[in-house]
Amino acid sequence: MAMPRYLTGQKISLLILVKLYCSSALPSAATIPVLSFILKHTIPSVVSNARPRRYLEHHELSFSIPTFEDVLQGYTSSMPGRTLLDVFLKLMWEINSFNALEDLFYSLGELFDKHIEENGHGIPTDRIHLSRTSPLGAFVRKSRLEWTRLQFDDCLKLWTAFIRYRAPTAQWTKRIASIASTGVDETAALMNLQSGDKLYNVTYGHLGDEPEEGANISIDDMDRLLEFQLDQLQKLGCRVPDDMRQHLRNMLAPSGALLRQSHLVKFFDAWKAGDYTSAFDELHRYYDYAMQTRERVYYQYALLHMAILQADFGCFGEAIAAINETIATARENQDMTCLNFSLSWLNHLTKAYPKQLKGAEYTGLLGSERDGLTFLKTKAKESKMYNLLSATLLNEAKLCLCTGESVSRALEYMYQASHLNVREFIGNNGSQMLIQSTLCSRLGIAHLSNTYCDLLLHCYQDSCPIDERIRATCRSAFGAVQQGRYDQALQLLEIIDLSSHRSLKLHQYVFFCIGIIKLKRAIHRTDWVACDALLSSLVTDSSTDPELSFLLSEARIDNLVARGHYWDAFNAIENLSVTLKEEVADVLQRINMLLIKANLFAKAGKSERGFSVALRAANVAFKARLMPKLWYAVGQICAILNAMGEFEPASRLLHAVIPQALENTDHFLNGTLYSHIGDSYIGLAGHETEFSIDSRSRTSNLSRAEFYIDRAQQCFKRVEDIDGECEQLMKKAVVAKLRGDEKLAEEWAQNHNRVWEEGRERIGETVVGM
Structure with a gap:
């Protein structure tokens, strides 16, 4: 059966409701609800640059008789004891033949005031007349035009579709039952035609068959349905759900209709x-x-x-x-x-x-x-174009963050976009939440950064594109990694419902995030076999997200530094730095390269050469308000000062930044800073041993050093950094020797060996589990 172009059983019902409205039979309280109901299902969506388009969903396109019941049953009519639903159903069942249906369409011309003026009768006061340019007038005129375009066979199909549409109301009331007792066609009853007669079966024999899916949907309705699908595909960046794909296939395949939007829906789904x-x-x-x-x-x-x-x-x-x-x-x-x-x-x-x-x-x-x-x-x-204006304001805020400009200006752009989103009902909340999360993480407020991600996932999940939801989930996972909760981070990514998006690009994004988290964990555990396997599987290409590509390059360099391949690491740092400079990359990424280079010099025993690099990184990080990088840069500077014997300035600097760094809950950064301040107090104790006889001050410095070394050990243990934890145990052995307690020093050395062996066993268990 070919799909009707415009008219369906439900549109005929709407025309009857329009006639009921024009007859002035509606009470005042029902006027607005009835008009809203008619306009909701007749006016097509209008393109607007100012506000997002609103489309009708599937269930609204193919509404059934109970939908009229919800609107009309609660209002009484001018007839005592009858509701508007009773009057409406009576008018529906009065169309008791094909001739009556044709009379309905020809009588619609009486609803226009121009028709009455041409006949010279004047406009009566007890009747509502429609303007031809009004929304209701346009709907009535289009319906009449489409009826005149139909061939006789299509008119009969429309008549039988209307019969099937109103059939559930045959026993609604006794009055309706008496009207419906003549059958589906009064003409057939006058001719004494019944079910079983050949002529009756040719015309109405198929009414008992199961209706096809989408039988009450026209090509015009399908256009609106496909526009809604396109809007959702473009807005959410997802694919068509399996059940909806099957519905669309069942609607379009039997009808033979070829719609422009269907090609775009299939294009987005395949893409x-x-x-x-x-x-x-x-x-x-x-x-x-x-x-x-x-x-x-x-x-x-x-x-x-x-x-x-x-x-x-x-x-x-x-x-x-x-x-x-x-x-x-x-x-x-x-x-x-x-x-x-x-x-x-x-x-x-x-x-x-x-x-x-x-x-x-x-x-x-x-x-x-x-x-x-x-x-x-x-x-x-x-x-x-308020959608574009909001996105542009957020891009300006992002540009301010990337170039290291004023944070207050970035906040101003974000607040302007937020005000625009609220005022113009723009669903751009996901991008705004992600940028606010980025800003908070750069300011060192990790808790607030995670809160914005949780807010996106819990409050705006249904209205945000899928890629923004996945980015928020991945950012929460990386926040958990900073606190050493690797299992929780991997669980956050692994519980993502892959069937909800089924997009190759998002699959790759989640795969890279999981791989990078596992790679960071393997580097901390010194599991070089796992590092090699993960690095070989994480191969970037031109389509890879630039942020993930940088994280992977950074992890490669960390792997080289941790394994002692300093020359290869230095070449990789130089090459990546040149690339970032040519691309005018994010200031955060360029500062990261400076800090990695300063750390490389310290690892290679050339701490003094990294002083200017670390100082430059601290200067840029302070101007751009990249607080975590500033704290790490200060730690690098203090490590260099310790190597040069300047223990007092180093301890003062570290005491200034450690309280702020603790609020960021980055345990690796905190462990590094605690380790540096422990070195400073060990140096102060050794310096006093050489030039002073004040044993009380020496004991106090050694106690402070041991306290901070304990803190550093706990932080490294949380992030599963074996090298860092073992280094702190060796420092404890050194402190014990400085106190003259050889037995305790031996115990700390044995603990060092035990922790190292436990790390090796844990790596072996992981390999067996894989």
Whole structure:
């Protein structure tokens, strides 16, 4: 059975309800609910640049008779003892033949005031008349037009569809039952035709069959349903659920209808699944539809999707060519929405993949990133594209954080975006929460950073794109890693419902996060076999997220430093630093490279050479308010001061930063700082032994050193850092020797060996478990 183009049984019911409204039979209290119900199911969604579009969901497109019951049953009519639902059902059952249905459509012309003026009768006061340009008038006119376009066979199918639609109300009341007693067709009853007669079976014999799925949905309804699916796919970045895919297939397959949006739905589904061949095929079908129907407005959006797909596939040269064609076509058609979105996506591409675009010989269209954001913000304000304006403000805040500019300015941009989201009902809360989480983590407020991630996951989960939810989950997992809770971090990532998104790119993102967490744990455990296996499996490519790519490069360098391959680590640091400088990367990443280099010099016994590097890192981190990096840089400076014999300044610096660092709950950083301050007090005790006879001060310094070494050991134990824990045990043995307690020193040395052996056994158990 071919799908009807516009008219269905439920739309005929809505026309009857419109006639009931125009007859002035509605009480005042029911006017607004009835009009809202009619308009909700008749007016198509209108494109708006200011606010997000609202689409009807599936159950609203194919509403049944009980939906009318919910609206009409609670109101009494002008007839005593009858509700509006009784009057409505009576009007439905008065259409008792095909001729009555045709009379309904021809009588709809009486609802317009112009028709009455032409006949010279004047407008009666006891009847509501519709304007032809009003929403209800447009619905009635379109329904009449679609009826005149139908062929006789399609008209009969519409009549039988209406009979089946109203059938559940046959026994609603005694009055309705008496009207329905004549059967589905009064003409057939007058001719004494009954079930079993050949003529009756030809016309109405199929009414007892099970209706097909989507029988009450027209092509117009399917367009709206597919638009809703596209809106959800683009907003949430997910794939079509299996049950919904089956519903769509059952609706479209028997009807033979070919809709433009169906190609885009299949394109998004194949793209998110990583099936690029099918995605290209569906996108080309979308091209063909746009060209065959001469709908140029769809052509530029097809080009835009082609550019995004090419970039996701790693073909950046083709992506630049496609986006340039998109911009040219949007300008030609004066489509500011597509033009501004294209420029925004191009700005994102240049920021996310600068190296790849440089290889594709892209010279830039928007100038610098700041100029591009200023231009987009201006255009978004002019065209009232509040979605784009909110995203641009958040990008400006992100740019301030990446370049190390004023934190107050970044907060100002975030608060402007937040105010815009609330005022214009923009569902951009996920991006805002992630940026606020990033800002708090850079300020060293780890608890608040995790709170923003939890807020996104618990309060805005249903309205946020899937990739933002997964990023928030991964950020929470990395926060747990800082506290040494590796099992909890891995559990957070492993319980992600992969069937909910079924996207290849998100699968890869979660896989990389799990791999990096396991790699960090293996480095702390000195499990070099696991490190080699993980590094060989974590291979980056041009499509890998730049942030994860840096984390993996950083983990590779940490692995080389931990294994004593200092020369290879130094070359890797230099190469990565040059790449970050060319790409104008995040200031946080460049500071990380400086700190790793200073630590490498200290490991190699060249602490003095790392002094200027650590001091430079501390200076930049202080200006950019990157507090965790500032604390780590101060720790590096204090380690160098300890190596130079300047124990007193080192201890004062460490006493200034340790209370702040403890609030960040980064146990590895805290253990490092505790270790450095323990070294300072050991140095002070040794210095007093050499030049002073004040044994009380010496004992006090040794006690403080042992206290901080104990703290450092606990921190390293929490993050499972075997080298750090064993180093603290050796320091305890040194403190015992300085006190002259050889027996205690021997016990600490034995504990050192025991901890090392337990670490080796734990590694062996992990290998067997794998």
